Amino acid sequence: MSPARRNRRTYRRTWGGTLRRLPWWLAAAALAIGCLLWIYPFLWMIAASLKTSAEVFTKGLDLLPGNPQWENYERAWADAQFGKYLLNTVIVTVSTVVIVVVRCAMAGYVLARHEFRGRRVVMGVLVATLFVPAGYTIIPVVDLSQRLGLLNSQTGMILAMSGAANVAAILLYVGYFRGIPKELTESALIDGAGFATVFFRIMLPLAKPVTATVTVLTFLSTWNAFFLPLVFTFSRPDLRTVSVGMLAFVGENTTDWSGMAAAATISMLPVVALFIVLQRYFVEGIAGAVKS
Template sequence: MVSLPRLKARREAGEGPAPALTRRRPPAPRRRCTSTHVWIWFFLTPTVVLYGLYTVYPIFASYWFSFVEWNGFEAEKTWVGLQNYRDVLADPQFWNSFTVTALFTVVAVPVKVILSLLVALLLNSPKMPLRNLFRTAFFLPVVTTTAIVGVVMQFVFDPTDGPINQLLRTLGLVDEGINFLGDSSHSLWTVVGVFVWKWFGVTLIYWLAALQTIPDDVYQAAALDGAGPWSMVRHITMPLLKPFRDHLAADPGEHAQGLRPGADHDQRRPLLQHRGRGDLHLPLVLRRHHAPARLRLGGGRHLRPVRVRARAAATRRHPCRTQGRRLDMSTAQTATGRRWSVGHIRRRLVWWIMAVIVGIGALLWVYPFVWMVSASLKDQLEVFSSGLSLLPETPIWENYSRAWTEASFGQYLLNTVIVTVCTVVLVVVRCAMAGYVIARYKFAGKKVIMVVLVATLFVPIGYTIIPVVEISQRLGLLNSLSGMVIALSGAAHVASILLYMGYFRGVPKELEEAAVIDGAGFLSVFFRVMLPLAMPVTATVTLLTFLATWNAFFLPLVFTFSRPDLRTLSVGMLAFVGENSVDWSGMAAAAVISLLPVVILFVLLQRYFVEGMAGAVKS
């Protein structure tokens, strides 16, 4: 190869054209599987395998079964094409069920959403007395298994001895009992009421989590400018909740930085002036993301953005400012001696009236459980003859010992604890690992995994029960606690993965980079940095999985048909139901035993539960 100086000398001497200078391209780097990609797929493998076996495969298998004729037991399946669909579409019972389901959904969902939003607005205020107690009361039905709810509601709505009919007769509203569950004119609305009662707490927690993403500085500025509670709800809360109502992606973290203390900020802070209602301070970022037309602060023609150009104007406008610095509201009230003024007492009285109204609603939510505890201390005759009285004449504690020994509830409790603990550990570990790598890394197949997760989010649980049982039988996992654990932990759990994804996505990249600089590897970064930061989400996922597994009924029932000794507590409730009678006192005692651990866990984790939901929603 000719060197560059020789080529230049040859060109100057006229010895002919110099050969063209060409640069060698560096060889293309070989694509090799780095250690990071190995760890990514190592973290995704448990979710991909279990999700594929117990969610994706059962969905396609269910579609396959709809085209064949099969009795569910024999191996032979006969292809019939669309005949099953023709039979279903020609069945009037199907269309009747479809109409009732549509009417139920149209009525129940809006009622639940609107009522839970109103209660959440009250419970989110720190001025609300006993708000933690009310939050626990409204969430209590959620932690109750469906089997217990069905049994309790069957007695509550009993046309003869049910407490609702007894109350109506006592008030003189009816002469004869109303058959709420047997009469077609009342049954649908009764089911709607029970549905709202059962799942009201979940929607309430979601609204509380969304409300916690709204910065407190916005409310403080509005209160400083003289806005009342209704104005704050109408002009601040509802517009800022629109992203959550419409499922839009937003980053409210910037909104929290809109109000900063300091003289410069006080002089340049934008105001939204509303004639006749005072000035509402809004952060710069909030004003940029939410235009006045979107905030709907009264009529649009009365709004005009202004700026405070001088410190004196801000001081004259706000009596709570002294020497250019904004005082805390509690400090200003103390300094002026208005803490115990008539207006303050009136406001406190209003909040206590609101607490009484919410408390009445909470009593309606708690009453079935109070009756359950009361019935567990009565004999069979007193359960029906005591009327509205909840106090037993003589507490019968033998009901608990009878439920523990004769009904084998000790064994059922042990089975439930084993299944629940193992399922919670597996779900938390695999969802945390999958959520971490999906949220923080780019890899081949990421979009496919996300599409599959979201596509199977709304598949009902009972829809895939037959393929799940079939594949468990093929793997030799049917009629065993281990098979039940794998089936429960291998279900979708998409919400848990999305919670971890939302939280990990909001963690700054600098934390990972600092850990890597200090010598931390992939596992160390996850287990020693990221996972401890996600403790609120872990508490939320733990509680959700614990509730779902502890109260699971359908899957444990199918898995323990031929093994009664492997039943869980929710399935074991059937032991009190005979062919011609029901042991109400024993069933109530068993229900209390089943419900007590769940209530204790929720009371201990409710603060982390709401924080975890709020953190995931915020991210």
């Protein structure tokens, strides 16, 4: 391997090498332009959030505002209540992710490593409902929540989202736990560890890659959730998440482009920042979904 690499390095300094790499640099240049266009909507949005309303209309393509209008953010944060919506979204997302990870890990563990009566039934029901998108069950979900007194409440929204189809997550855990050798738990059992100890001390820490995948995918789907928060907050505007708040905002202020852009920036910035900091985990987590 090393002689080959050294070979290539000397090769690179010659003209032939440069010529050989030229297609790659051309591809990179094309991709760079493509990527700039790709993220242009975000750049436009951030620029618009700092412009006056008049500037958004007259200088739509200029990315630099004349004089940054920070009061757009004040308007979106306080008047349009996006500060509150953001907090709501964080509460709902974090709670849902925690519940989903814990319940899917527990169910996956039991289904993977224990024989019990009813196991096949549980697995059968899970697989049968693998392909049920959320939108098609929304009517009974709303009806049931109403009868349980959970409609129009944050708890109801969290419970309904945690109960939505997460079959894939359970199956990922099942697959992973199945692959863990028996000896690992047997020695712990001989040492007198109980059922719960084995799970929380040994199995769950071992399943970190799956937990990363489930966390990232649940985080994305909950942060993105729209249908459920929409119908759960029809009569409780104070419980809106950012997605629902956004629709309400443009419904009420059709001409306030800069306010809209500021509200959108407020809603998106935390996740984008989180993504850039934790990029490796995002990528590995999503990759885990197809690898196993």
